[in-house]
Amino acid sequence: MNIRLTILLVFVLLLFGGAFLWFQFNQSVERIPNQPWLYKVDDDSIVHIEVTHAGQTGTYDKKPGGTTWYIQEAGQESPVFLEKWSGTPLLLSGPQVRRVLVEAIDNPASYGLDPPESVVKVTERSGITYEFHMGDSTPDGENQYATLIGDPQLFTVPQIWAEVINRLATEPPYVRLYFVKADNSIAAIGVEHDGQYAEYRSQPGGQWVVVGDIPGDTGIPVAQDQWSDILQSLTTPPVSRIVSDKIDSPADYGLEQPQSTVEVVTRREEPYVFYLGSLTEDGLDRYAQAKGRKELFTVPAPWAQMVEDIATEPPYAVENAESVAPTG
Numbered sequence: 001m002n003i004r005l006t007i008l009l010v011f012v013l014l015l016f017g018g019a020f021l022w023f024q025f026n027q028s029v030e031r032i033p034n035q036p037w038l039y040k041v042d043d044d045s046i047v048h049i050e051v052t053h054a055g056q057t058g059t060y061d062k063k064p065g066g067t068t069w070y071i072q073e074a075g076q077e078s079p080v081f082l083e084k085w086s087g088t089p090l091l092l093s094g095p096q097v098r099r100v101l102v103e104a105i106d107n108p109a110s111y112g113l114d115p116p117e118s119v120v121k122v123t124e125r126s127g128i129t130y131e132f133h134m135g136d137s138t139p140d141g142e143n144q145y146a147t148l149i150g151d152p153q154l155f156t157v158p159q160i161w162a163e164v165i166n167r168l169a170t171e172p173p174y175v176r177l178y179f180v181k182a183d184n185s186i187a188a189i190g191v192e193h194d195g196q197y198a199e200y201r202s203q204p205g206g207q208w209v210v211v212g213d214i215p216g217d218t219g220i221p222v223a224q225d226q227w228s229d230i231l232q233s234l235t236t237p238p239v240s241r242i243v244s245d246k247i248d249s250p251a252d253y254g255l256e257q258p259q260s261t262v263e264v265v266t267r268r269e270e271p272y273v274f275y276l277g278s279l280t281e282d283g284l285d286r287y288a289q290a291k292g293r294k295e296l297f298t299v300p301a302p303w304a305q306m307v308e309d310i311a312t313e314p315p316y317a318v319e320n321a322e323s324v325a326p327t328g
Contacts, residue, residue: 037095038130041122044089046093047061048121050119050121052120054166058168058170084179091161096158097146098156101145101154102154103153105152112136112145117136118133131148132148133147142158144156175242176238179236180236180269181268184266185202185266188265189263190262191262193260196311200222207224208227220317221316222314223315233306233307234264238299240285240297242295242297243298246296247289253277254287255287255288259278260307273291274288275289283301
């Protein structure tokens with residue numbers, strides 16, 4: 001027989017033999033079909049969300065016939081901050097599954113699921129509740145083990161998604177006058193109150209200074225221990241409540257000619273400006289408005305006083321305590 005023909009026949013036999021063995025082997029291996037979602041619902045039909053993680057629980061409700069979500073806490077409710085909440089019901093309408101690991105989990109504790117790291121309950125308008133638990137991270141740190149109550153399978157879900165959901169328990173999206181994102185930071189602050197104005201700027205290395213009026217002046221350093229708390233409070237400015245969606249008469253709230261004007265300059269976004277008005281009737285809060293927004297807010301009176309104090313009594317470092325006072 002021709003040697004070339006012999007080699008060709010041997011090659012063909014090896015090819016078919018290998019294919020046969022591969023087919024037989026894979027037929028004997030049990031395959032677990034993947035599924036794309038833990039469950040799937042219409043995000044508009046979700047009316048209740050409850051997340052428990054790290055010993056904290058966040059509870060959220062949407063009222064019948066409405067679209068606004070409210071944080072439920074200690075018998076009181078407050079609307080969510082839309083800039084942080086937007087898209088949350090969509091994230092929970094169909095949690096994506098990365099893999100189905102086993103069809104029936106036999107030792108939940110080995111995956112951090114007994115007890116679970118997180119418990120999430122999602123209720124839709126019909127009254128049906130979906131409850132799923134999240135446990136440990138997978139060895140590669142990319143995913144997290146999860147199980148759905150009523151389903152024996154063991155799943156993995158994306159770690160980054162799990163972190164967002166867990167923050168609903170640990171960092172509720174309270175309403176703020178504005179929101180400085182994590183990848184942004186404050187670069188300068190200006191406060192005008194009672195005819196006095198003070199401006200603060202961040203310097204290389206993280207030192208903050210009170211800026212003077214003299215050209216070329218490098219500024220007077222602030223007391224870092226006091227300033228860190230002030231800076232944090234202006235990064236997440238608190239709101240006591242939303243009084244109304246629109247201010248009909250600013251003068252009634254001391255906002256036609258505001259008692260104080262504050263400008264917060266960040267490195268990545270347009271400056272945030274807000275105004276402080278008169279005290280509320282109970283004396284616990286101050287009326288406030290954020291530039292570019294129509295709502296009438298109230299903010300805690302002690303917080304408003306702290307903000308105004310940085311215009312009238314700058315927190316100079318001890319060695320600079322006798323420096324020039326802010327300009328009028």
